[in-house]
Structures are given as C-alpha cells and as structure tokens.
Amino acid sequence: MAAPLRHRPLLLAVVLLISGLPRPAHPFTELESDQIARFQEYLRIRTAHPSPDYAGAAAFLLPYAASLGLHTTTLHFTPCKTKPLLLLTWPGTDPSLPSVLLNSHMDSVPAEPELWSHPPFAAHRDPATGRIYARGAQDDKCLPVQYLEAIRGLRAAGFAPARTVHISLVPDEETGGVDGFEKFARSEEFRALNVGFMLDEGQASPTDAFRVFYADRLVWRLIVKAAGAPGHGSRMFDGAAVGNLMDCVETVAGFREAQFGKVKAGEKGPGEVVSVNPVYMKAGIPSPTGFVMNIQPSEAEVGFDLRLPPTEDIEQIKRRVKEEWAPAHKNLTYELMQKGPVMDVAGRPIFTATNESNPWWSVFEQAITSAGGKLSKPEILSSTTDSRFVRQLGIPALGFSPMTNTPILLHDNNEFLEDKVFLRGIKVYEHVIRALSSFQG
Numbered sequence: 512m513a514a515p516l517r518h519r520p521l522l523l524a525v526v527l528l529i530s531g532l533p534r535p536a537h538p539f540t541e542l543e544s545d546q547i548a549r550f551q552e553y554l555r556i557r558t559a560h561p562s563p564d565y566a567g568a569a570a571f572l573l574p575y576a577a578s579l580g581l582h583t584t585t586l587h588f589t590p591c592k593t594k595p596l597l598l599l600t601w602p603g604t605d606p607s608l609p610s611v612l613l614n615s616h617m618d619s620v621p622a623e624p625e626l627w628s629h630p631p632f633a634a635h636r637d638p639a640t641g642r643i644y645a646r647g648a649q650d651d652k653c654l655p656v657q658y659l660e661a662i663r664g665l666r667a668a669g670f671a672p673a674r675t676v677h678i679s680l681v682p683d684e685e686t687g688g689v690d691g692f693e694k695f696a697r698s699e700e701f702r703a704l705n706v707g708f709m710l711d712e713g714q715a716s717p718t719d720a721f722r723v724f725y726a727d728r729l730v731w732r733l734i735v736k737a738a739g740a741p742g743h744g745s746r747m748f749d750g751a752a753v754g755n756l757m758d759c760v761e762t763v764a765g766f767r768e769a770q771f772g773k774v775k776a777g778e779k780g781p782g783e784v785v786s787v788n789p790v791y792m793k794a795g796i797p798s799p800t801g802f803v804m805n806i807q808p809s810e811a812e813v814g815f816d817l818r819l820p821p822t823e824d825i826e827q828i829k830r831r832v833k834e835e836w837a838p839a840h841k842n843l844t845y846e847l848m849q850k851g852p853v854m855d856v857a858g859r860p861i862f863t864a865t866n867e868s869n870p871w872w873s874v875f876e877q878a879i880t881s882a883g884g885k886l887s888k889p890e891i892l893s894s895t896t897d898s899r900f901v902r903q904l905g906i907p908a909l910g911f912s913p914m915t916n917t918p919i920l921l922h923d924n925n926e927f928l929e930d931k932v933f934l935r936g937i938k939v940y941e942h943v944i945r946a947l948s949s950f951q952g
C-alpha cells in the first residue's frame with residue numbers, strides 16, 4: 512500500500528538511513544562490471560575442501576585464458592587425475608630469458624554458512640559497500656582473475672612481454688600442497704618452464720600500504736614424553752611423570768612469553784619470532800567414569816606446534832629443546848619432526864632477498880611505485896604457502912596480494928573483498944607484469 516503523500520519524504524529518509532550511504536548507480540565501466548562479474552562467477556564455483564570442484568574451476572579458467580590468447584596445459588600429478596594443475600602461458604618475445612610465474616591455488620578452506628551474513632558461495636555484492644562476500648574472496652580466488660584481466664589490459668595496450676609469463680593454478684594448497692605444488696616443483700614440466708621469479712599469494716593489508724612476504728616460517732612438531740615413578744594420589748614426591756612434564760611446559764611457556772612479548776611490543780612481526788604452542792596433552796589412567804583420581808600416572812605427553820623464521824639459528828633451538836625443554840635428567844624424551852627442508856638446494860636459508868642483491872626485488876618495488884602504491888616493510892609469513900617449494904629450489908619468490916585498506920579475513924567468516932580494491936589490483940598487476948616480464952637482467 513502506498514504511503515500517504517505527506518509521509519513520503521520521511522519514508523525516503525528512513526530508507527536511506529537503513530541502506531547506508533547510496534553509491535552512484537553506475538560507478539563502473541562496462542569492462543569493470545564484466546571483471547567483477549567474472550570474479551563472482553569464479554567465487555561461485557565451490558572449490559572449498561573437503562570436496563573442491565577442480566573440474567568446475569578448470570572449466571571456467573581454461574576457456575577464459577584461451578579467450579585472451581594464452582596457451583593452456585593441464586597437468587596431473589595423481590593417478591586418479593582428479594586434481595588438475597593448470598598452466599596458462601603468455602609466450603615472451605625472448606624465450607632464452609627465464610620466465611615469470613604467477614601462482615594461485617584453486618582450493619579454499621571450508622565455510623560454515625550459518626556463521627556468515629551472506630551465503631559463502633553466492634558471491635553476493637553489497638551495493639552499499641561494494642563488498643563481495645565469498646569463501647576465497649581474499650584467499651586467493653581474486654588472484655587468477657586479476658592476473659588474467661591485467662593481461663587483457665596489457666594486450667589491449669599492445670604490450671608484448673620479453674619474458675614468457677606463466678600462470679599456475681594449483682590444487683590442494685590448503686591441505687599442504689602434497690598433490691599440488693610440491694609434486695609440480697619436483698617435476699620435469701616445472702624445470703622446463705625455466706622460472707626466474709615467482710609471485711604467489713600474500714595477505715590483505717588494513718593500511719594503505721601493500722604487504723609483501725619474502726619467506727615462510729619452518730614448520731616443526733615437537734612431542735615431549737615424561738616418565739616417572741607412579742604413586743598414590745595422596746603422596747607428595749619428586750620426579751612424578753606429570754610433574755616432570757609440567758616443568759617442561761613451564762619452561763616452554765617462559766620462552767613463548769619472551770617471543771610473544773616482542774610481537775606485542777611491536778619489536779617484531781608475528782612471522783619474525785619463534786612461535787611455540789601446546790596443541791595436546793595426554794596423561795592419566797582412564798576409568799569407566801573418566802580418569803582414576805588417586806593414582807599419579809607413570810607417563811605423560813605433550814605436543815607442540817613450533818614455527819621458526821628461516822633466519823633463526825636452528826642449532827641453537829635444537830640445543831634448547833635438548834638441554835632446557837626436555838632434559839634427559841628429568842626423565843623427559845622428545846621427538847622433533849621437521850616438516851620440509853631447512854636449507855635450499857644451494858645450502859642457504861630459505862628466503863628471498865629484499866635488497867639490491869636481488870634485482871627482481873628492485874623491479875617489483877619500482878612497479879608498485881609506478882602503480883601509485885607503496886609497500887610496507889617486507890614480512891615473513893607466520894604460516895606457509897606454496898612459495899616455499901619454489902624458494903627451496905633457489906628461485907626468488909614473493910607473496911603479494913594487492914589488497915589495501917582491507918581487514919585480514921582469510922579463513923574467517925564473512926570473508927570479503929571490496930569491488931574497488933579488486934579492480935585496483937588489476938591495475939597494479941598491469942604494472943607488475945609489465946615490469947617483471949620486461950626485465951632484461
């Protein structure tokens with residue numbers, strides 16, 4: 512029913528209030544609207560674990576790349592061939608130069624729809640804020656669309672790369688990359704690409720400076736087991752297993768506090784310290800109602816997740832574990848599992864230099880400046896990405912996702928990317944791809 516005429520201005524004011532500040536009706540060009548639509552289309556393909564639709568992603572990405580004149584190849588590193596790895600190639604004019612590789616993983620972590628304000632696979636765009644809500648909006652399904660649209664822009668401008676530009680779209684990054692980049696990096700196909708430099712995913716930046724990552728931390732697992740004399744629950748004695756384990760936990764907690772303190776004080780970034788967190792503890796004698804309460808058990812165990820910056824003195828940490836955290840004289844034994852290598856193929860710590868010793872760094876940094884952007888201090892990522900497999904081969908690789916003034920929402924509920932931020936990223940990649948693929952050094 513229509514409101515009486517005299518109430519209409521009031522009604523309009525109420526509508527404006529609840530819908531937020533209205534944006535102009537047509538803020539984007541036709542090309543930009545198409546680019547946003549392509550991003551939404553990719554986001555709607557359910558590539559989240561535990562059953563990522565890689566076939567759907569390939570059916571979207573391969574014809575998309577082919578329509579831009581790129582060569583496409585599909586590789587498989589599993590016998591079942593359900594985990595394709597797509598390679599999109601823009602041949603350079605000088606094939607003798609090492610190529611530039613732009614990487615992105617096709618999979619994403621799961622989402623719990625009931626905890627989201629918009630369905631996580633609908634890629635809903637809020638017209639008031641321009642936010643596109645979807646699992647993968649930041650991590651990292653924006654990237655291939657931005658790479659491809661940047662190439663569209665460069666081709667339209669008549670640009671021809673000197674170096675060949677490859678885009679790799681890989682499966683299973685979120686589950687460790689075993690059937691994805693890890694096997695790819697060891698393959699003959701990868702060697703044949705003759706990669707000189709790789710760009711991979713980074714993270715959103717809440718400020719107006721882009722973030723860039725030059726290393727991933729090393730991932731270790733530490734299990735400490737304590738043994739001790741069993742005894743009645745009422746008796747106080749030295750050397751009980753749980754007591755020995757508590758000593759270990761307290762010592763580790765002290766180290767953890769010192770490391771965390773540096774992050775809290777702003778002295779170091781979260782990726783620049785050693786993190787150690789207890790992830791499980793096991794002790795006690797089970798009973799039908801829970802645990803036996805009047806026996807001190809003879810065994811106890813704790814597991815720690817341990818992450819180290821590649822620049823850390825590894826031997827010193829190992830000594831610390833042996834002598835301070837799990838000393839044998841306290842009936843403690845331990846198992847230290849290193850996941851992945853500590854050194855690259857040339858025996859160097861695994862990180863990419865961000866100074867004049869690495870010419871790619873200068874080219875990248877200048878490209879960001881030419882795009883009107885700025886970089887914050889290069890960081891070590893506190894978790895891991897596929898970049899580690901490439902850096903391990905001694906090939907420089909940086910983690911970079913062009914998202915400024917954006918909250919960090921990877922793996923979070925209500926993950927979103929604003930349309931304007933997404934579009935600016937395309938322009939940034941035009942500068943970056945132009946510069947990297949023209950580099951003659």
Ligand SMILES: [Zn+2]
Nearest residue numbers: 616650651712
């Ligand atoms: Zn990611």
